[in-house]
Amino acid sequence: MKHISILVPDEAVLGTIADTRYMFTTLNEFLEADGKSPMFRVQLVGLGGEVRLNQGLFSIHPDVLIGDVSQTDLIVIPPLSGNLKATLERNKAFLPWIIDHYHQGAEVASLCIGSFMLAATGLLNGRECSSHWASAAEFRAMFPEVDLIDGRIITEEQGLYSSGGATSYWNLLLHLVEKMTDRELAIRIAKLFALEIDRKTQSPFVMFNGQKKHEDEPIKKAQEFIECNLTERISVDDLASRFAIGRRHFDRRFKKATNNTPAEYIQRVKIEAAKKWLENSHKNVNEVMYEVGYNDTKSFRTVFKKITGLSPIDYRNKYNKEAVVA
Known part of the structure; x- marks a missing residue:
């Protein structure tokens, strides 16, 4: 039997804890209905006997404390809320526990901005990670x-999992279900919860807002000029x-300040504006293309799909209310 440890940190997002528990206990119910033994022992693991969430509006009573867990197969870290630095400090006792169990063979999965707690362990250093797109600059x-x-x-990567923003944690949970059971059970779970299996990207949902929390004033002015x-x-x-900076030096400063090259920033600002036109106006794709300074249809479509994961027409059909009705 696989042991699943769902952490209950202070300032955790309640729904993700309940959803994770529900998914794995539902799997057990499926197996029992098929005349098989349940596969998962699911426990909520905390630092104390009661964890109050949402400014005390809700409370959770973990099944066990971290000191009571001698072995586990999967640790699930839910998203955190509030001031992330302060929240991590309040939950720092989890970190050595996660590290110890990972080195004993446990896998670790962070949901959405639970990635901050996983990253705080140091286990992700030099490795890839996903998180909510809105928290990328802070991360x-x-x-x-x-x-x-x-x-x-x-x-x-090497037994460490992470998911993108908000409800995409369901896709990570499905991925874990398939790895720990089989494709058939994963599909059954996906159908029960009405989930789109094998969704790979959160790009269509990203709202680009250029990183301006830096002190390089000429680069801020360059960003404003682009916008x-x-x-x-x-x-x-x-x-x-225009800003009297050598080209190579400008590239380096811009990348350091914004996490984008100047060319990437220009593209992302223009495509973000195009998304708004496609979502809210009657303009066709070519009209929108001209509005954001593109003259070449192929180039515009290529850049748009690279950034959003969808073609301009598919994006319009998905998010424009009148296009959906039509």
């Missing part, structure tokens, strides 16, 4: 030695010249 600032992969729904001149064809050479 990179706190954990520069971790390779955060933008847009990825699931990352898996205020969407219809213009802006070259990186022109930007460097």
Whole structure:
């Protein structure tokens, strides 16, 4: 029997704890209905006998404390809320416990911004990780030695798993179900919970908001210039010249400050604007393309799909209310 340890940290997101427990206990019910023995022993693991969440609105009573768990096969870290640095400090007693059990053979899965707790163990240093797209800048600032992969729904490396933003944790749970059981059971679970199996990217849901929490004022002004001149064809050479910075030095400073190259930033700002037009206007794809400064249809479609994972027409059909009704 596989032992599943679902952590209950202070300031955890309650629904993810309940959903994870529900998925694995439902698997046991499926197996028993098929005349088989249950596969999973699922326990909520905490630092104390009661964990209060959502400013005391809810409380959870863990099944066991960390000192009571001598062996486990899978540790699940739920998303955290509030000030992440302060939350990690309050939950730091979990970190050596996670490290010890990982080295004893347990696998570890972080859901959404539970990635911050997994990264705080140091186990992800030099490895890939997924997290919520909205927390990417904060994650990179706190954990520069971790390779955060933008847009990825699931990352898996040497028994360490992580998921992208918000409800994409269901896809990681499905992935774990398939690894620990088989494809048939994973499909049955996906159908029961009405989940899209094998979803790979959170790119269509990303809202790009350029990183401006830095002190490089000329780069901030360059960002603002890009954002205020969407219809213009802006070259990186022109930007460097406008702000009196050598091209190579400008590239380095821009990348360091924003986590994007200047060319990437220009593309992402333009595509974010295009997304808004496609979501909320009557304009067709070509009209939107011109609104954001592209003149070549193939180039626009290529960049749009690279960033969002969808073609412009597919994006419009998915998110524009009138297109959906039509």
